[in-house]
Amino acid sequence: MRALIVRHSPWLVWAGVAVGAGGLTLLWWTSTLPPTSFGAQLTEAGRLTGLFAGYLVVILLVLMARLPLLERQVGTDRLARIHSMVGRYVVCVTVAHMVLIWLGYALTAHASLGAEVTDLLTGYPYVLWAVIGAGLFVLVGTVSATAIRSRVRYETWYLLHLLTYAGIALAFWHQILTGAQFVPNAVARWGWIGAYAAATALLVWYRLLVPIRNLWRHRLEVAAVRTEAPGVVSVYLTGARLDELGAEAGQFLRLRFLTRNAWWQSHPYSLSAAPNPSWLRVTIKALGDHTEQLQRIRVGTRVLAEGPYGALTARRRSRHGVVLIAGGVGVTPLRALFESLPAEEGRLTLIYRASRHEDVVFRHELDEIAADRRAVVHYLVGPPGPGQEPALHPNWLRRLVPDVAERDAYLCGPGGMMTTAMESLRECGVPARRIHHEDFNF
Ligand SMILES: Cc1cc2nc3c(=O)[nH]c(=O)nc-3n(C[C@H](O)[C@H](O)[C@H](O)COP(=O)(O)OP(=O)(O)OC[C@H]3O[C@@H](n4cnc5c(N)ncnc54)[C@H](O)[C@@H]3O)c2cc1C
Structure with a gap:
């Protein structure tokens, strides 16, 4: 039964989200008298969008909590895409809520738009806070838009992203103290508070307390550093009760x-060797400040770990034959899978794409495995480059792996290479559900 629930957890989550949305609509419907004017219609539409904006924020909080079950079943890169989609909806629905309430109240009170703004901001508890919170959502949403995000340093974007928490806290109180569905209905009010409290508790538990507990429980530290190629080092971590990490x-x-x-x-760094009770290994390519510093990390440095995360595991395998396609440093998770993934003898193939011979890491280990x-x-x-991936084109793929259509495929590498490999695999007859991939850019 548990296995069944775990396997279907993504669908159960979607069903739960739909039930919640249905419940909210029902709450709004049963607590609303038929509107008798255009102003009242706008106001009610504003209340409904407000409820949905608040609900989407709860979903956002749960996604931010990085729940292990979801991380394993859905996959981190897919969750990151869902997170940014929900974030965009939060911004749009929140703005719609503010505009509808503003216009609806102004029309109903026969007030000018300017006078209504002043009334809303000064006459209703915590509405000013909520407007500031909405402003923070819009700011974070704008900076996260692809065009701007690619021009902002990851750290700047990340620190700005933390403002989302402030926005959520600022927007919460007006819902409870002015929300037409919550003020007169104690059950709905406490249910709403409970939903926010539960989502916040998950977030604090998984993002804050579990990593601190792991630091104390597993006492991870750098045990050795080994150069694998120019600008690429493997960092070995040792600690206590490593098997309990469940990696x-x-x-x-x-x-x-x-x-x-x-x-x-x-x-985030992938395990580049199958985990064992004595040590873990990550292999890091110097790309920017952090990865550069790690090339010289000292033995004995303590390490705080969050996770394990990701769904690119043996659980995804559905066939006896497997092809692994790696590009550059994307070989790290596939190196660990190459070592441990169950597969029929002779039906496990690794295709490893690198720009230069000296960039190939783990050659000795891979040959041994x-x-x-x-x-x-x-x-x-x-x-690399456009048109430079002939060996990943369907004809070559079939030549390298004649039964490719019958296999599962695991992919990790740069975006362009992954796209080419995915298209070729589809052309070779591998269905999308048997192509499993991890994206290093999210
Ligand atoms: C799931 C996953 C697994 C990864 N596994 C490996 C691995 O095994 N080996 C390896 O060398 N690299 C791996 N990476 C990439 C590695 O995390 C980035 O190269 C590293 O974070 C860059 O940091 P920086 O400060 O050196 O570079 P920067 O110049 O700051 O960033 C370079 C790139 O990395 C992205 N990045 C920076 N910081 C983060 C962060 N905290 N979280 C997510 N992305 C970030 C930036 O958006 C940018 O695209 C993985 C990434 C992901 C998402």
């Missing part, structure tokens, strides 16, 4: 290295 090959941890310069940043497991590894080396 699987293909997953990643968000790591916070507790040094003077890096303690405030947590970055291939020999031990009677698996196959193909190294495709050459400069």
